[in-house]
Amino acid sequence: MTGTAIITGAASERGIGRALAERLAPAGWHLGLLDVDPAVTDVAAELAARHGVSARGATADIADPEAVDAAVSAFESALPPITALVNIAGVSSPVSLLEADLATWERVMRINTTGVFVVCKRIMPGLVERGYGRVVSLGSTAAQNGGGTYSKSTYAASKGAIEGFSRGLALEVAPNGVTVNVIAPATIDTDIMGGRITDERKPAFLAQLPVGRLGTTREVAALAEFLIGEDAGYITGATYNLNGGIRIG
Template identity: 50%
Template sequence: MNPTHPTARTAVVTGAASVRGIGFHTAARFVREGWAVVLLDVDEAGLARAAEALRETDASARVETHALDVTDPSAVRAVADAVASGPLPPVGALCNIAGIPSPASFLEVSLEEWDRVLAVNLTGPFLLSQAFAPQMVEAGYGRVVNMSSVTAQHGGGVFSKTAYAAAKAGVLGLTRGMARELAEHGITVNAVAPGVVDTDIRTGSDEETERALAAAVPLRRQARPQEVAALCVWLASEDAGYITGTTQSINGGTYVA
């Protein structure tokens, strides 16, 4: 174990129910580095499986789970209050990883789909950050990591299209605004923008599509969720304490700027 923070801290990770997902692997990395973790996801059964998997890997893992719709303001506040009054150490990091794709084209996307994609991918991080940031201010240590996407940087072209690109671009603006406003409290806020990652987010995608996505990457492969998780956890470390308001690209050369 090589803790990224010398004092016991808790990391809150959304979108953590899928054991193939970035959220789960981010939580697993936090556990490896000595943090307690709170797993949040709308999938309650998946959360139970994820928590069990973490404890099987490390019997001493401090894990708490809460089923949560990240677009529900009252539910988000209730979970934040429960975590604050619970047995785990103070919250030192929030990783807003929960997200949904949207392959619908611009001319075909419905308003209902548009609203749903923005609610999960953009409003969710806003609500979670607003709910947990006061706990970080009080504790004197805070790191927020928001999940964006290479799709936000080049307007699509991976799998999801305009609605997703708009939501993830909004995450970049949210990150920069939060970084400026929370800096006086010693809280850093950064965005991570992955390219194509080998997870289950692309529901309905076939093998041919997955091979084509990998072939379009200069490194000729999809990212492993563990690689994105390592970046997220590093941004939560003391070593990253002077980095804020940035977008950290991890895309295998898909987008270079």
């Protein structure tokens, strides 16, 4: 079963959301793409034209319930029924607690955590009513290790909250045929790591990775595609570590 997948954070050319959209469209998924970047509408139009699927893009702050409601309502009127939601939109934070202020904390938590709540809150009733759905949210190895090569405590907290929320939600909606899972990547070659990982910056990242290379957006997208597929119906409340061996167990 494919249907319509909603992906947040789908506009960035080098981002995981864009990679997932480009993977799902050839497989026959219809797409509702959300991003704060207006370019998301062009991304959707290009995918629709290239792959013959229905795709719509909408500009929205994912932590704004009214904006999310308007965007999802537009998707619901233009696309087949929603069967999957993938929460990818997020921001990083390299600021340590001693240097962070409340505004830093609230910005990261609002985008990374409140945004997941708001979008799930809007889309989940339809999944439950139809008795089928898949939700995947992006966590991070930083939540397990207390931070990473780039991001620190505030980011770790926001991603840890996503894991806890997803486990609780998984139990709530399991009887309704809806699964909820988390992908926790380590260092993926995207611009969220403070911009491009240049040759000068790369050794600091590689030093922590037993596999000796960065992860790719394609690898994260491949796992997300599996988890929103029909064959993943017996998996829920799980966190999948995709981390090149930086954390085992």
